[in-house]
Amino acid sequence: MKTLRILAVVLTIMAFQNVQAQQNDDWPNFKKYREANAALGQPAANEQRVVFMGNSITEGWINHSPEFFKGRPYINRGIGGQTTPQMLVRFRADVVALKPKVVVLLCGINDIAGNTGPSTLEMIQDNIASMTEIAMANNIKVVLSSVLPAYDFPWRPNMVPAPKVIALNKWIKAYAASKKAIYLDYFSAMVDERMGMKSIYHNDEVHPNKLGYSVMEPLAEQAIKAALKK
Numbered sequence: 001m002k003t004l005r006i007l008a009v010v011l012t013i014m015a016f017q018n019v020q021a022q023q024n025d026d027w028p029n030f031k032k033y034r035e036a037n038a039a040l041g042q043p044a045a046n047e048q049r050v051v052f053m054g055n056s057i058t059e060g061w062i063n064h065s066p067e068f069f070k071g072r073p074y075i076n077r078g079i080g081g082q083t084t085p086q087m088l089v090r091f092r093a094d095v096v097a098l099k100p101k102v103v104v105l106l107c108g109i110n111d112i113a114g115n116t117g118p119s120t121l122e123m124i125q126d127n128i129a130s131m132t133e134i135a136m137a138n139n140i141k142v143v144l145s146s147v148l149p150a151y152d153f154p155w156r157p158n159m160v161p162a163p164k165v166i167a168l169n170k171w172i173k174a175y176a177a178s179k180k181a182i183y184l185d186y187f188s189a190m191v192d193e194r195m196g197m198k199s200i201y202h203n204d205e206v207h208p209n210k211l212g213y214s215v216m217e218p219l220a221e222q223a224i225k226a227a228l229k230k
Contacts (some may be wrong), residue, residue, distance in 0.1 A: 004026075004198060005022060006222065008022055023097060025041050027086065027089070028086045028087075028089040028090040029079050029082070029086070029090065030090055030093055031038060032079055033093075033094050034093075037094065037098060037114065039091065040075070040098060041056075041116075042099055043073070043098075043099055043100070043209070045102075047073050048073055048101045048102070048228060049073045049075065049098065049099065049100040049101055049102075050072075050073060050074050050075065050100055050101065050102045050224055051075045051077055051086060051094070051098055051102075051103045051104070051107070052074060052075065052076050052077060052078060052098040052103075052104045052106070053059060053077050053078070053095055053103055053104065053107070053131075054077075054078040054079075054086075054087070054103050054104075054105065054106035054107050054145075055078055055079060055080060055081065055082045055083075055106070055107060055109065055110050056078065056079075056080035056081060056207060057078065057106060057109070057148060057206075057207060057208065058076060058077070058078025058083075058106050059076065059078030059079055059080050060078070060080070060207055060208070061076060061078065061208075061213055061216075062076045062078075064208070064209065064210045064213050065210055065213040065214070065217065068213070068217050070112060075098060075100065077094040077095065078106075081110060081115055082107075082110060082115075082129075083107075083110045083111045083115050083116045083119065084108060084111050084119075084123075084124050084127035084128060084170045085108050085116065085123075085127055086116065087105075087107055087127070087131065088127045088130055088131055091131050091134055091135075092134070095131075095133070095135065095140070096134065096138050096140070097129070100140055101140065101141060101227075101228060102140065102141045102142075102143060102224055102227045102228060103131075103135050103140050103141070103142055103143065104143040104145060104184065104220060104223070104224065105128065105131060105132070105142065105143065105144055105145060105150075106147075106184075106186075107124075107127075107145075107147075108124050108128070108147045108172075108195050109147050109150055109161070109165070109206065111123070111124045111127075111146065112124075112147075112150075112159075112161050112164045112165065112168070113153045113155070113156050113159065113161075114156065114159075115162065116213070119173070121164060121167055121168055124168060125171055125175070127167070128144065128172065128175070129175065132144065132179055134173075136179070136181075141182075141183065141227035141228065141230055142176075142179070142181040142182070142227070143180075143182045143183075143184050143220075143223045143227050144172050144175070144176045144181050144182070144183055144184065145172075145184040145186060145220075145223075146169045146172060146173070146183070146184065146185050146186050146187040146188075147165045147168055147169055147172075148165075148187060148190060148206070148208070149162070149165065149187055149190055149192070149195060149196050149197040149198075150162065150165055150196060150197065150202040150205060150206050151192040151194050151195065151196025151197065151205050152196070152205050153205070153206060154204050154205065154206065162194070162195035162196060162197075163195075165187070165195075166195065169187050172218065173185070180230070181227075182223045182226050182227045182230075183223075184192060184219060184223040185219070186215075186216055188214065189215050189219065190215060190216075200212075201215060
């Protein structure tokens with residue numbers, strides 16, 4: 001188990017370095033899903049398409065638990081390392097243009113880590129609000145996910161993210177209520193006494209393992225059903 005955790009941390013750091021190099025060429029990473037979006041086409045009649053928008057936690061979901069997406073109208077548009085300004089820039093291309101019924105937005109942890117530079121909670125909130133308003137203006141139901149617990153960042157240690165995660169989640173929950181969106185609370189189901197993620201759900205303090213995703217999946221399904229009923 002210890003070897004597995006060390007390997008996971010090394011891979012996380014390498015992935016972050018690769019993301020940093022990629023950003024110089026295509027900052028929002030439009031090319032990641034350009035061909036897939038074109039091939040996807042418009043939803044079929046009565047299709048209740050759902051787009052999962054996020055960072056590596058969303059992207060990694062389809063790798064650790066592909067069965068969750070198989071046979072469902074779920075489209076994964078996560079990109080590792082991304083922050084909310086990057087997601088906002090690509091939101092029309094990777095969400096609105098796909099004409100989903102629902103978007104499940106999971107973001108904010110990389111902003112707290114400073115992946116694209118220093119970011120205040122207010123900056124993160126503004127970007128989440130902008131994506132929500134764009135979705136709603138296009139008749140897309142919105143599920144706003146809590147940020148997952150994080151005790152430390154392997155690629156940027158000693159930043160003490162937990163208090164910011166808690167504060168951001170408090171705002172997301174209140175904002176979701178004010179916009180009549182659905183709040184999806186992963187945090188409460190996965191947090192430990194340190195205000196980090198329970199060790200059984202991760203290998204590197206940030207990214208869920210398969211067991212972690214198994215906790216998230218029924219919560220996501222419930223939130224999607226609630227959104228579709230609105």
